[in-house]
Amino acid sequence: MAAPPNSNATQPIFVPPTPAEEEERPLKRIIKKFQSYTSLAHTPIVPVLSGTGRPSSVQDAREGFLVELSAFQLLMKKSAMICEAEARQVEEYQREKEHLDNEHETLKAQIEELKVALEQAQMLRKRKIEYDVVAEKVNSLPSRDELESEISALENDISAIRNEHETQDHILIGQKTALDGIIAELSALRFMGKEPGTASVPPSGRGTPAPDAHGTETQISVGEGSHASVAKSEGETESVRPHTETAPSEGLVEDTDIEMGEVEEDPRDKNKKKDREEMEEGEATDASSELSEPPDD
Structure with a gap:
């Protein structure tokens, strides 16, 4: 093929x-x-023989x-x-x-403007959210009237505390002044107690002598009458220790050991004590003066 x-x-x-x-x-x-x-x-240079169709x-x-x-x-x-x-x-x-x-x-x-507007809108939205949060917290707080009443109450309490503090300061100052006066009195009594006595008195059998008609009560006024009198300073409650007996040839009274809050016994109390002991040798007497203290039960 x-x-x-x-x-x-x-x-x-x-x-x-x-x-x-x-x-x-x-x-x-x-x-x-x-x-x-x-x-x-x-016309052509060479003539045309057949010129019928020209x-x-x-x-x-x-x-x-x-x-x-x-x-x-x-x-x-x-x-x-x-x-x-x-x-x-x-x-x-x-x-x-x-x-x-x-x-x-x-x-x-327009796009740039819209960008700026979008940023502003976002900022406003953020601020609105923050404002809502703050508003919620503010709404959860008490009202203004309640806060003002609480503030007024606190101010009143502060004023009362300040006044009380000032009062306490005055009281402390008065107490300090009174304490200084008591210390001065005790120093004076101690100085008086250290002076030499007239004669030595043998101690008696009774340990507690009768109080003197003239008490040692001392009243001290402090500040603007805010303090009561300090009755019977510490010399009233002190107990007198008996003198230690010495040799008869010495003839001198030994100084009393004075502890804190104690003073030496007055010589007049010693003389009265001696007279009372002489009365007790014959018969017991229950005579008492208005200033004498009742016997202990």
Whole structure:
């Protein structure tokens, strides 16, 4: 079986014309018509023997040239119209481009404004949330009137505490003054107790002598009458220790050991004690003065 013949070898290769060639075709045709018309219109140098068909050929060539020329003119007008339309399209494109550029700039500015507005809205929202939190905390607190009443009560308490503090300070100052006076009195009594006595008196069997008619009661007024009298200073409650007997040849009274809060017994008390002991040797007496203390049960 024979192989089929090669189609490429039998068929010619078709090359499409370029746009420039397409545009040159009408011009080439009109040039060709013009050349044929000029060749027929002018008398040839060598006369033609058969001249019967020449006028018709010249007329046909002339009409063909005019037709081609008209077609070329129409083509040129069409091309001009196309160019004008394209120019208008270019202008329209430029206007559209400028309009789009303007819109782009406008939208860009609007986007920036919207960004700023969004940031402000976010800040306002954040502040609103914080305000809501603070408002909730404030609403949970007591009212203003209650707080003012509490503050007034606290101020009154502070004033009372301040006054009490001042009063306590005055009391402490008075007590300190009274204590200084008592210490001074005790020092004076101690100094008086250390003075030498007239004679040594032997101690009696009774340990507690009768109190003197003249008590050792001392009243001390402190401040603006805020303190009561301090009755019977510590010399009233002190107990007198008996003198230690010494040798008769000495004839001196030994000083009493005075402890804190004690004073030495007055010599007058010693004389009265001696008289009372002499009365007790004969008979017991129960006479008592108004200032004498009742006997202990």
